[in-house]
Amino acid sequence: MIINAEPSRRAWWLLAPAGLIYSAAFLMPLALVVIYSFARFKGGVTEFGFFLDNYRSAISDGFVLPVLWQTMRLALFVTLACLVLGIPIAVQLRRCRPRARLLLMFLIVSPILTSVIVRNVSFLLILGKFGLINQALQWLGIVSAPVQLLYNRFAVIVGVVHVYLPFMALPAYASMSAIDPRMEESAANLGASRLRVFLSVTLPLSLPGIIAGATIVFILAMGIYVTPVIMGGGFVVTTPMIISDLVRNQYNWAQGAAISVLLLAVIGVLMAGLSRIRLRHAR
Amino acid sequence: MQDDYLVARNPLLLAATCAIGFFLSAPLLILVIESFTAENHLGFPPAAFGLRWYRHIIQPGSWLETAGRSVLVAAIVAPLAVATGTMAALAIERGPARWRSTLYTLLISPMILPHVVLALGFFRLVLMLNADDSYAAICVAHLIISVPYIVITVSASLQSLDRSLEEAALNLGASEWRAFLHVILPALIPGLVAGAVFAFIESFDEFIITFFITTFRLTLPIQIFNSLAYQLDPSVAAVSSAALAMTMLLTVCLLLRGQLVAAGRIVR
Numbered sequence: 001m002i003i004n005a006e007p008s009r010r011a012w013w014l015l016a017p018a019g020l021i022y023s024a025a026f027l028m029p030l031a032l033v034v035i036y037s038f039a040r041f042k043g044g045v046t047e048f049g050f051f052l053d054n055y056r057s058a059i060s061d062g063f064v065l066p067v068l069w070q071t072m073r074l075a076l077f078v079t080l081a082c083l084v085l086g087i088p089i090a091v092q093l094r095r096c097r098p099r100a101r102l103l104l105m106f107l108i109v110s111p112i113l114t115s116v117i118v119r120n121v122s123f124l125l126i127l128g129k130f131g132l133i134n135q136a137l138q139w140l141g142i143v144s145a146p147v148q149l150l151y152n153r154f155a156v157i158v159g160v161v162h163v164y165l166p167f168m169a170l171p172a173y174a175s176m177s178a179i180d181p182r183m184e185e186s187a188a189n190l191g192a193s194r195l196r197v198f199l200s201v202t203l204p205l206s207l208p209g210i211i212a213g214a215t216i217v218f219i220l221a222m223g224i225y226v227t228p229v230i231m232g233g234g235f236v237v238t239t240p241m242i243i244s245d246l247v248r249n250q251y252n253w254a255q256g257a258a259i260s261v262l263l264l265a266v267i268g269v270l271m272a273g274l275s276r277i278r279l280r281h282a283r
Numbered sequence: 284m285q286d287d288y289l290v291a292r293n294p295l296l297l298a299a300t301c302a303i304g305f306f307l308s309a310p311l312l313i314l315v316i317e318s319f320t321a322e323n324h325l326g327f328p329p330a331a332f333g334l335r336w337y338r339h340i341i342q343p344g345s346w347l348e349t350a351g352r353s354v355l356v357a358a359i360v361a362p363l364a365v366a367t368g369t370m371a372a373l374a375i376e377r378g379p380a381r382w383r384s385t386l387y388t389l390l391i392s393p394m395i396l397p398h399v400v401l402a403l404g405f406f407r408l409v410l411m412l413n414a415d416d417s418y419a420a421i422c423v424a425h426l427i428i429s430v431p432y433i434v435i436t437v438s439a440s441l442q443s444l445d446r447s448l449e450e451a452a453l454n455l456g457a458s459e460w461r462a463f464l465h466v467i468l469p470a471l472i473p474g475l476v477a478g479a480v481f482a483f484i485e486s487f488d489e490f491i492i493t494f495f496i497t498t499f500r501l502t503l504p505i506q507i508f509n510s511l512a513y514q515l516d517p518s519v520a521a522v523s524s525a526a527l528a529m530t531m532l533l534t535v536c537l538l539l540r541g542q543l544v545a546a547g548r549i550v551r
Contacts, residue, residue, distance in 0.1 A: 011378035018371035018390065018430060025427035026393055029404025036407065085303050092300040095293075106538050107304050113481075113534045114311065115488035117504045118523040122314035124515055125325060132313060132327045162307065194293070216395070223397025225491055230511060240399035240491075247403055248495065260400040267397070 036257035046254055054258030064242065064259055068266065071238045074156065074228075075221035079168075081161045082217045086168030087210065091202070093173045108166045116163055120230040123159050124150065127231075151233030159227040164220055168213040175209025176202065208278055215274045219267050239263050311527060318524035320517050336521040346506065346522050353503040356418065357486040360425040364482035365475055367426065368433025373467075375434075376441040387438065391431040401427070402495040409496050416500045424492040429482035436481070440474040441467075480533045487530065 040051040058064040093104055111119065126132045127149040134146040149155060179202060187197045203210075225240040239259060246256035317325050321333030340346045375386045393401065405427075409420045444467065452462040490504045497505065503526060510519050 011374045014370040014374035015386075016370075017367040018374075018434075021367060021423060021426050021430060022390070022393075024408070025405055025423050026401065028408055029401055031404070032407045033400060033404040085306075088296060088299045089303055092296055095296075102538065104300070104304065106534070107307050110531070110534055111307060113484050113530050114527055115490075115504055115523075115530070117488075117490060117507050118314070118527050119310065121507065121511070121515070121519060121523045122310035124511075125313055125317055125327070125520065126310055128515070130324075130326055135327060162310070165303075165307065219395055223399060225399050226508070230508070240397055243399050243403060244491075244495075247406065253403070253407060256403055260397075260403055263397055264400060 033257045033260050036253045037261045039254040039257075041252050041254040044251070054255050055262070057255065058258050058262060064239075064262075067237050067242055068239050068259075068262065070236075071222055071240075072266070074153065074160075074224075074236070074238065075218050077153075077157050078160045078164065078221040079214050079218045081157060082165055082168035083210070083214060085161065086165055086172055086213065087203075089165075089169040090172035090176050090206070090209075091198075093169070094176050108169050111163055112166050116226050117230070119162055120159055120227055123155070123162070123231060127155055127158070150231060151235050153232070153236050155231040156224075156228045156236045159231045160221055160224055163227065164217045167216045167220065168210075171209040171213035171216070172206060173209070175212075176206040179205045211274060211278045215271065215278075218274075219271065222263065222267055314520055315524045315527065318517065318520040320520075322517070325515060325517050325520060336517040337525070339518050340521050340525070345518070346503075349501050349503050349506045350522070350525075352500065353487055356421055356425060356502065357483045359418075359422055360429060360486040361479045361483040363422070364426055364429040364433055364486075365479045368430045368478065368482075369437050369471070369475065371430070372434050372437035372441060373463075376438055387434070390434045393427050394431045398428075398491045402492040405492055406495040415496050416498055418500070420496050421493055421500070421502070424496060425486035425489050428489050428492070429485040432481045432485060433478040436474045436478045437471060440471055444470050477537055480537055484530050484533060487526070 035048065036046070037054055038048075038050050038052070040047045040049065040053050089104070089108060093101055093108075096104060124131070128134070129146045129148075129150075131149070133149060134143075137143045137147065138145075183205070184197050184201050187201045188194070192200070223240055224238055225244060228236045228238045228241060240263075243256045243259050243263070246252045246259070313327060317327055317329060318336060319332045319334070320326075320329035321331040321335050322329055371386075371390055375383050375390070378386075402424075405420075405424060406415070409415045409417075414420045448470075449462055449466050452466045453459070457465070488504060489502070490508065493502050494505050494508070501509070503522070507519060507522060507526075510516075
């Protein structure tokens, strides 16, 4: 009763440690990004103020916007691949027996718990010039010389999908497991084929989870840095790579900050749009 | 009580799941197999097996220092993250409903935000404080990455906790602190253990912010990343496998304790 009543003062001091950490490592850094994005970088010196130079050059230099567009396309491909691979997993998770479900769950959750770098290294061993796939192809006599599988967009997509698949499969499973199986059963009893039941009962009812998963995957994929660097070998450039290069190699914080703000803006717009779609479906 | 419709076999679906499961697990299995090569190069299958490269990586001055640092940082970060995240989750779950969803969104947003943007801002702040390359900066950076996971798991457990137990304790004269210690905390423990494991692994694997703020005091993921710029020699496979073994061991512990579901909840 005591807790239920007034918002007790206790509740607020419990937020103190989190408040400290979030201001130091989240709110202040974000504020600095915004401040720097309006600064001006000239001759190695950063001049503060309200300048739009960085935004202007980001939009007009013919490099930043195409890369942002490329990053969005990459994220879109990753999301589509996650949809194609994640939905069957979700369906199967719902159907399996508890023991098998645990094993499958382990397979799906383990990518979140393994380092992205470790997983990229493992893909270098598979897709590389002397990697498993090339050796198998040569051994089978399908190709005579190693095929270039690494250091292109395909490799990056494979690597990123491996990392983000759980973020698609688990929300999809969550909303699928909430569906009453009797709905599907009655559709089947009324003569619908399995595919028809899936397409017109299961899929629409699990759409909220699928949209949530797709949103998260898309947003996370917009921020990828490690995988394109390791598996793209310089042939795939993403917006986070430009930001990192500007700051770490050119010391042009202002320009990097402005591109960061643009990236955040794109993500914000996408999130707002997708959550509106989700709300419409929830109704 | 599962019905026939859901249980009926579907070979196509089963085959698809197996293929996807293979896609998820095969690369890591191959990494581990290749790490036991006794040759000078990586190649599958290795012509000879041995512990040669594992002996190589435990020599002083190669990988031990960074690996030790990564474990140390993760061991500092995990309990701090659990404490911070649990307190925050209690505050938002037991606080006024008006602020609940705003605070919750704010607390979990570091998960979704591109980490490169956070890294840029945090690096700037750390440079201003002359704290780059310091343990404090690394730990704070890792905390901001791992606290959201704890907030999610703990709020979920708090929501499923029967509120009347807590109220009963308070009505019977227990102080708020005592009610927390004897009623809420025991119910939260499984979730906290899972959260601590998650926080440890998140910190152990964190890359981009640490990459920005360190130059000499590297952590393991960064040393692996840097070594990839030269050539992929078997010691990288051995180090990666060792790191993988550690995180997998922790994951299996979660699995055996039946808490993987709690971990799965994180991405919902």
